[in-house]
Amino acid sequence: MRREQPTLAVFKFASCDGCQLSLLDCEDELLAVTDRIQLAHFPEATRTRIDGPWDLTLVEGSITTPEAAKEIREIRRASKFLVTIGACATTGGIQALRNFADVEEFTRQVYAHPEYIETLATSDAISQHVPVDFELRGCPIDKYQLLEVISAFLYGRRPQVSSASVCEECKRAGQVCVMVAHGTPCLGPVTHAGCGALCPGCHRGCYGCFGPKETPNAPGLSGQLEALGMERATRVRFYRTFNAGADAFREESEREESGNGP
């Protein structure tokens, strides 16, 4: 007899929908996945709604409003295994650029009636609000890593996701180092693997969309960027893109900004 299928819920907060789209982008594997796991809540894909508790919950997006902060606690309570997908959910995402600025000023720049807009002063990672069982990085996530996380969940094992740097993937792909060979600024040495060293493969430097690797030596990289002639203000912006809120990138950008960099 067929066992009852585990349930999958997908939620989003402030984000572009790209990471949950990654699941729909598994064109060849999507039907195989949905054969093994029941879509209980996934508004982008289905009208079906099955109340929690859910076995596996994927959360995209960052916490930027008071309601979101409340909702994520409810989702956590209704989730057995909660995985954040993507840079927004894992480090605050591009929205975290507000953490370095005056949000009221942003609101006035963008909206005619700022009083209609309710928002928090910061864009927070999910883990700043609730315990998270696993974080999948990337802006966007890599769909094969997502499939690995889902199948690891189905088989009750830990996901095999590398914590090495982009450099390691780049070497393995046999690509020429854009920084050494061409003097192109590259965040690869401090950036978490997962994309397959995409940017160097396109002859450009990594822009850090998977966020910091474990134990990154950002000050060391800043010295190299400076030696390549990259100006301080440009270096600050280099660390402040899609993972600006991640500790290692935030700290290095602040160190640079305060003039304590190389």
Add this chain to the structure above:
Amino acid sequence: MSETRTIEVDYLARVEGEGAMYVRTEGDRVEEVKLSIFEAPRFFEGFLRGRDFREAPDITARICGICPIAYQLGASLAMEDVCGVTVDGVLQDLRRLAYCGEWIESHALHVFMLHLPDFLGYPDAVTAAKDHPDMVRNGLRIKKIGNSILRLLGGREIHPVNLRVGGFYRTPTPDEVRGLRDELAWGLEAAGEVAEFLATLDYPNLERDYEFVSLVHPDEYPITHGRLGSGSGLDAAIRDYDDVFTEEHVAHSNALHSHRSDSGEPVFMGPLARFALNRERLTPRAAELAERAGLGAACRNPFRSIQVRMIEIVLAFEEALRLVDGYRAAPAEPALPVTPRAGTGFAATEAPRGICYHRYSIDEAGLITDAKIVPPTSVNQPTIEADLRELVQTHLHLPDDELRHHCEVAIRNYDPCISCATHFLDLTVERQ
């Protein structure tokens, strides 16, 4: 005695982003219709200020995971406009090819995953696959072909890394481009069959007198450039966009509403508008299928947008094949040099859901001093509300559940692509 009804959909399903709908009726009159976008504000236009002009394509891509090319290319074109650079020839062909990939991928997502389940009577495509396995599998394969174009030219499907101001970081080899050909040829045939199948379905009757607005171009079905055109004779350069349209911030939505500055009337952007204004520039196969589907010179039934989207998928396949066959050699340089100069640049492209407008000012060092981005969802909001108003008015006899479902399907005529609403929807129907 008058009866009050409210119908609410507090979280719209199978649309991209977060939105809701509220309708209030009194007796036999619809009093209020509100489509609200409650996607959290993300402030893109705020934090683009102070960034280098070359960073805009990578940053603006993050506005939307479904149509990043619309943002990357719009930002690039606007920056090139400021700096007096025109990208044409092979590089422009590659841009159009990339955009064809986005049309195929995004339209296929919309047709097969978001919209078709409504007409087949399923909660989602995955459930529909149990009874219609070939339809869903072919739909996914069509979508995958769009994505394979994006992967080749952009490095990856979502937030491509290979497009830049001036062109590309790396241009593909002719062999790599030719590698797309067999699947494109399959896709063209398969998309044609789906277009014929869609013509056999029943669609709700709703015809409205929209003011269609799209880009128009003398030589081609507009995707990457053109002038602003409309059914009522509008003909304006893209740099005049802000004179032609006015945006307004309403309390019930985080996305700004747009209307014509002169008449105050809402406009309609997207596939139906492009089709109506550019009918004669369809590619041969797309034109033939549109004819056979009985779509006429223009289609004013928003529920038939699924058919027009399918016609546009056919067109994108034909265009992609033409561009692939025409790619004989990689250009000498992957990008034109672009040197910053102070000024303001304008661009608009046809995102899958309609015109996506960009305006940026930069200083002499190339830092962005001002940014304005208007996605089509934002523009279409009042039109969607007007559709809902008419639909509810003519279907008041239905019970709430059925009426609510009708309204949801009507919203999915547009998608809408809510997370795009840079400056930004919940359904409630209240019957009194």
